[in-house]
Amino acid sequence: MGLLSDPSRRKVLTGLLTRLNTPICGMPVEWLVKAMQSRGLEVFTQSFSRKLPFPDENKERYMVRGTNVYGILRAPRAPRTEALVISAPCSPGDSNNQAVGLLLALAQYFRNQVYWAKDIIFLVNEHDLMGTQAWLEAYHHTNITGMEYSPLQGRAGSIQAALSLELSSDVITSLDLILEGLNGQLPNLDLANLFYAFCQKLGVLCTIQGKLQRNDWDTAEGYTHAAQTMMLMVLKQACGRSWGDHGLFLRYHIEAASVRGINSFRHYKTDAATIGRLLEGMVRKLNNLLERLHQSYFFYLLPSLSRFVSIGCYMLAFGLLVVILLLRGVTEAQQVSLPSGPGVLTVLTPVVISHLTGVALYLLPVHLQEMAVEHFPVSETEAVVLTAVAIYTAGLALPHNTQRLLSGEGTEQGWKVLKLTALLYLAVLLGCTALINFSLGFILAVTLVPITASMTPHMPKALSALVMVLLSPAFTVLYCVFIYQELIEAPVSVSEGWMLFLSVISQGILDHALYGSLVYPLLALFIYPCWLMFWNILFWS
């Protein structure tokens, strides 16, 4: 039992530990500094450290320490007001072992050109997202996530665009473009179009979501393929984590994308020189920009690289779902007569208790992990995740307890006022969520709107309770995990899916603590209390 009983999970965790706990066998900082200096860049290093919210299993709180190395190629004749960033995360082992080499080769080539109008920063960051976060926070003089870092010694003007490279082999068959960033933010569509155009020009195969393009749009298989690609993008955007190092740049209004090289079983392979030419072309195009990319869409969904669904199309679908809630609310408002004093107070109690449960779900898992580890034979990560699941399940018992606290409740009026409040609250919440992260808002709307709009205490209790629980936010996450695994063609069994679900929860909490992802607080502090209010209505007696 537990996350560590599965050997593959153990291996992953050991690898993570080795990566995160190794000050000695970390990044070859001196070698990188010398290599960059010999290519004529101005090289600087930055050290950072961060205390993670769940300590490792060696029973001590662990600090993640790392160093970023970056070299600035100064533009020969231009004023130093703008910059571009090319970054390659440096991970130990075999993943991403070619990207740094490609970066250095590009640096050497770029040094000899005269057409650069912006400074180019070649960044090699340690610990993937944490290194990028530390570097960006230091660059922009902010500290939003509590990271400790040494200030940057060298700087290069405001960053206009960034590219992140992930290459694991020196020959590839296709390049995968990754656009989804933190909190579902996407770069400007122009960046994706630019990359795809270049790939086509150089004859390199470009994929999105790891899937190849198809040309038969009007057949059923073509349509299914496009729908699957789009669903993958929706799922990746909804989970709110940054799927590449570029995702953290987007928060600072820097258009960025990640490029990952994939080496699969195809005959035609592209070598590193072509990739280098492709990247050089991209960087030259970005160099020639007079202003930040803002002309094309910021909100889109991509069923393939040559087609997109704009916000004008998909927001309508979402709007219609929210209108259901509003219309239902208007109907309830007409049926509710003058709310008297005690009436409002009746509503207040379930609302306050639901929100307190939400606050407990948000705060307690991380704060109670020491106590949980003392009393139960679990590791800290397991403790956090299982506490969260426990609090979530405990919330289901609430209506019976609150009914006992209140006395003299149970009027027809009471639940209608509560339903009105909860419907409007859910509508505003889903609206605000969809404006920031459309996919998250849409998935929540699809699962929550039908059951909540038709919720009354007079429905058959057992059946509707089951349906409510099956459509609750936690189960939505579980279904998304299974659907995601199906779509990436790596289907999992139920137990593996459950393990993945638990790791998704821990990843969500970690993302929120480390990078400021909003998915976990949104679900814990707002969506879950809202769902609890409807659960209260179901059991209104």
Added chain:
Amino acid sequence: MAAPLTLLLIVAVTIRAVLFRSSLAELISARVEVVSPLNAWKRVVEGLALLDLGVSPYSGDVFHETPLMIYLFHFTVDYAEIVFIIADGITALALYLSIQTYNKDVFRKQKYALESDRYSADCLELLRSPKEMFYIPLKVAMFYLLNPFTILSCVAKSTCGLNNAIIALFIFCTLKGSALLSGILLALATYQSIYPLTLFAPALLFFLQRLYIPVNLRRSSFWFFTLQYAFMYVGSLVVITGLSFFLLGSWDFIPSVYGFIFSVPDLTPNIGLFWYFFAEMFEHFRLFFSCVFQINVFFYTIPLSIKLKEHPVFLIFMQIAIISIFKSYPTVGDVALYMAFLPAWSHLYRFLRNIFLVSCVLLACSALFPVLWHLWIYAGSANSNFYYAITLLFNFGQILLVADYFYAYLRREHHLTHGLYLKKKDGTEATLVLK
């Protein structure tokens, strides 16, 4: 009623204290909906620093508070949080006592009107009973103290809380009948931000009503009292302004504070209507539009005073609402002040037509303000038009709220004198239209 009020005060102080100690305090102090260039705390700190250095705090166009405020904070800057919590407490207490007095007044007037048969026979269900009015002062205090807008304004240490306290004390003194104190507090409120000048009319009408002086421009008693009150008010204003001059030794607080309020040079987005317009217009039209926008605040006083001369307290509510909608740098603290009065008019609920729509609009806009600010400033995917759309919608909601209550109030008065079930001459049911 002391026990529930004390409990309410304790809960309110606890919430504010908890928020002051959390990490949200800095986040809230930076929100443009909660602080404006006129009442931001970091500008007060800046002004204090300049004062300590011996330089005029108004140099550099950062500080726009009045000299009395800067001297208040000069002595209490270490206890600033307590000052703001106390200010909120004073406001709530003043509103509680005012509404208590007002309710007694209302009930007494209703009794006299019933005795003199001024009400029609079938409007008995419109009459208010002391039992129903018993909890209203507590609800008013609760609406002010537990309103999220007030809490945000207090945690951000915006001096709007102090302005609200002065206006609430002014209302209390007016309703208690003390013309001198009322004049002094009104002068202080006007000195802080010019717009409470429009509250002179409802206060005057209240005193005239209380002293049984008919509002007739030909009567000498009317002019006698008006001149007395005006003299007290203007005299206090002159004294306070003179005191400010002697405190700082120069007159540059006048262009920095009042010139700033009238000419609106700072166009940071807020929940008001000025910033977008003034950002778009050409320089040579600026004076004209400033005048038009500023007249808009003062203009409604005269027609409303004529219509509501028998109901000065409702007029005070309408005036405060109009000030907080149309002033040059509104914040949510201003909105919270007039919203506190709404429980006093809860008997009008049956005549309100749009209350559901208005409350939905106001709630949705309050939730959308930070979202669209984030999308504009941080994500870069939206622009100022989106934020201004929400501002417009919010102000539209407020105007609809105020207009709805106005309609409901007048309708109830009409029903009281003309009967609840109105019939046209041929016997069919009539509909009332507000003209």
